Amino acid sequence: MTSPLTHHTTPDNQAPDELNRQRAAVAALGRELRALVETAVRTTAEPETLHRVADGVRSLARQLTGRRRAHAETPAVDEFPGGVRMYSPVTGPGSPLAPPVHVTPVEDGVAGTCTLGIAHEGPPGYGHGGMSAMLLDELMGWACTAAGMPGMTIGLQLRHHRPVPLQTPLHLSARVIGTDGRKIFVAGSITTDDDRSATLVSADGTFVAPDPDRARALFPSLREET
Amino acid sequence: MTSPLTHHTTPDNQAPDELNRQRAAVAALGRELRALVETAVRTTAEPETLHRVADGVRSLARQLTGRRRAHAETPAVDEFPGGVRMYSPVTGPGSPLAPPVHVTPVEDGVAGTCTLGIAHEGPPGYGHGGMSAMLLDELMGWACTAAGMPGMTIGLQLRHHRPVPLQTPLHLSARVIGTDGRKIFVAGSITTDDDRSATLVSADGTFVAPDPDRARALFPSLREET
Numbered sequence: 278m279t280s281p282l283t284h285h286t287t288p289d290n291q292a293p294d295e296l297n298r299q300r301a302a303v304a305a306l307g308r309e310l311r312a313l314v315e316t317a318v319r320t321t322a323e324p325e326t327l328h329r330v331a332d333g334v335r336s337l338a339r340q341l342t343g344r345r346r347a348h349a350e351t352p353a354v355d356e357f358p359g360g361v362r363m364y365s366p367v368t369g370p371g372s373p374l375a376p377p378v379h380v381t382p383v384e385d386g387v388a389g390t391c392t393l394g395i396a397h398e399g400p401p402g403y404g405h406g407g408m409s410a411m412l413l414d415e416l417m418g419w420a421c422t423a424a425g426m427p428g429m430t431i432g433l434q435l436r437h438h439r440p441v442p443l444q445t446p447l448h449l450s451a452r453v454i455g456t457d458g459r460k461i462f463v464a465g466s467i468t469t470d471d472d473r474s475a476t477l478v479s480a481d482g483t484f485v486a487p488d489p490d491r492a493r494a495l496f497p498s499l500r501e502e503t
Numbered sequence: 504m505t506s507p508l509t510h511h512t513t514p515d516n517q518a519p520d521e522l523n524r525q526r527a528a529v530a531a532l533g534r535e536l537r538a539l540v541e542t543a544v545r546t547t548a549e550p551e552t553l554h555r556v557a558d559g560v561r562s563l564a565r566q567l568t569g570r571r572r573a574h575a576e577t578p579a580v581d582e583f584p585g586g587v588r589m590y591s592p593v594t595g596p597g598s599p600l601a602p603p604v605h606v607t608p609v610e611d612g613v614a615g616t617c618t619l620g621i622a623h624e625g626p627p628g629y630g631h632g633g634m635s636a637m638l639l640d641e642l643m644g645w646a647c648t649a650a651g652m653p654g655m656t657i658g659l660q661l662r663h664h665r666p667v668p669l670q671t672p673l674h675l676s677a678r679v680i681g682t683d684g685r686k687i688f689v690a691g692s693i694t695t696d697d698d699r700s701a702t703l704v705s706a707d708g709t710f711v712a713p714d715p716d717r718a719r720a721l722f723p724s725l726r727e728e729t
Contacts, residue, residue: 298550299550301550302549302550302551302553302554302557303553305553305554305557306543306553306554306556306557306560307543308557309557309558309560309561309564310539310540310543310557310560312560312561312564313536313560313561313563313564314536314540314599314600316564316567316571317532317533317536317567317597317599318590318597318598318599319571319572320567320569320570320571320572321569321570321571321572321578321579322567322568322569323528324524324525324527324528325528326566326567326569327528327529327531327532328528328531328532329566330532330563330566330567331528331531331532331534331535331536332535333559333562333563333566334532334535334536334538334539334563335535335538335539336559337539337556337559337560337563338535338538338539338542338543340552340555340556340559341542341543341546341548341552341556342548343546343547343548343552344546344547345542345545345546345547346545346546346547346621348621348628348669348670349627349628349669350627351627352547353547357626357627364544364621364622364624365624365625365631366622366623366624366625366631366633366634367631367633371543371544372544372622373540373543373544373599373600373622374540374599374600374622374623395572395574395590396590396592396598396599396600397592397600398590398591398592399591399592400583400655400721400722401575401576401577401583401722401724402574402575402721402722403721405591405592405593405637405640405641406640406644406655406656406659407592407593407633407636407637407638407639407640407641408592408637410633410636410637410640410659410661411631411633411634411636411637412633413633414631414632414633414636415631415633418632429626429632429663429666430632430661430663431662431663432660432661432662432663433632433636433660433661433663434658434659434660434661435636435656435658435659435660435661436657436658437655437656437657437658437659440655440721443574443575444574495626495628495629495666496626496627496628498627
C-alpha cells in the first residue's frame with residue numbers, strides 16, 4: 278500500500294527486515310481501523326450496542342502502551358521529506374482517515390487511485406468537497422517531489438465540476454506545469470477510474486520549496502543532510 | 504458537540520428522547536474512536552502488539568451487526584439539508600475523522616473551534632494543507648446555511664500564509680460576502696484561538712444553491728418538502 282515511488286527507502290536506524298515487519302503491522306492496524314470506522318458510520322445499532330463497542334474501543338487503546346512519539350517527531354517508519362509517510366491522512370496505510378491513495382509515477386507527473394468511503398461523505402452519496410481538496414493537495418505535493426522539487430502548498434484553487442461519488446474507484450492526476458524561482462505551479466484533477474474524460478474536480482496549485490533556513494525553523498527534527 | 508445552530512431539529516420519525524439517546528451513543532463511540540485513532544498514529548508499539556490490537560478491532564467491528572444504512576441514505580440521527588450531520592468528517596461528533604469542529608452563529612456569519620490531532624498531520628508538527636481546506640469548505644457551507652441559502656461548493660481558493668499548528672485550539676470564521684442569482688460568495692479564515700490577528704489560512708469560495716430539479720437528481724432521498 279506504500280507508494281512505489283518511495284517504498285525502497287529505509288531509515289538509517291532500522292534493519293530492512295525489522296522495518297518491513299513494523300510497517301506491515303502499522304498497515305494491518307490501519308486497515309482494520311478503516312474497516313471499523315466505515316462500519317461505525319453506517320451502523321444503525323441500538324445505543325446499548327454502541328456504548329458497549331465504545332467501551333471495547335477504550336480497552337483496545339489502553340493496550341497501545343509504551344512510548345508515544347512526540348509532537349513533530351518523525352515516525353521511525355517514515356522518511357521525511359519526500360519519502361514514505363505511513364500515517365499520512367491521505368496516502369498513509371497506517372492512517373484510519375486515509376482512503377488511502379496509492380500514488381504511482383507517470384510520464385508527465387503522478388497518478389493516484391483510491392475509493393472514498395461513507396466516512397468521507399459530504400452531501401448524501403458524495404465525497405466531502407474538502408476531501409477532494411485533501412486528495413488534490415496531497416497528490417500535487419507528490420508531483421513536486423516526483424519532479425525533484427519537494428514543496429509546501431501556498432495556494433490552491435479548486436473547481437468542483439460534478440460531485441465525486443463514494444464507493445467508486447477514482448483516478449487522480451497531478452503534474453508540474455511551471456516554476457518561478459522557488460515557486461512550483463502544479464495542475465491536478467479527479468475523475469472516476471471508469472470515465473477519465475469527465476473531470477469531477479480540477480485544481481491549480483502553487484507550492485514553494487522552503488529555503489534551508491526556513492525549513493530548519495519549521496522542522497527542527499529535520500536531518501542535517503536534507 | 505452538535506452545533507447550536509441546529510441541535511433542536513428532530514427528524515419526524517423519532518421521539519426526541521429516543522433520538523437524543525441515539526445521538527449520545529453515536530457521539531460516545533465517535534469520541535472513543537477518535538482517541539484510538541490518535542493513539543494508533545502515535546504509538547511506537549511492537550508489531551506483535553499492533554497485530555493483536557488489529558485483531559481486537561476486527562472483533563469489535565463484528566459486534567456492530569444488524570442493518571447498515573445504504574449508500575446515500577440519510578442517517579436517522581441526521582437532518583439534511585441544513586441540519587445535524589452526526590457523521591460529517593468535519594463537524595460530526597460520531598465521525599472518527601472529524602476534529603470535530605464546533606460551529607456557532609456570530610453576528611456576520613459563523614465561527615468554529617477545533618483542535619487538530621496528530622492524525623491530521625501533513626508536514627511534521629503541522630496540519631495537512633488539505634485539512635485546512637476541509638475545515639474551511641465546511642465552515643463556509645455553514646455560513647451559506649446560516650444566511651438562509653444552503654449551497655454546494657463549486658469553487659474554493661485557498662491561501663496558506665503560515666502552517667497550522669497541531670494540538671492547538673484553532674479559531675475558524677466564515678461569512679457570506681455577496682450573491683449573484685443562485686451563486687453565493689463566501690470568505691473564510693483560520694487562526695489560532697490565542698492570536699486571532701495572525702491569519703494562517705484564508706479562503707474565498709463560490710457556492711451554489713442547486714435548483715429544485717437538480718437537487719432531486721443529486722439527492723433522490725431528499726424529502727419532498729425540501
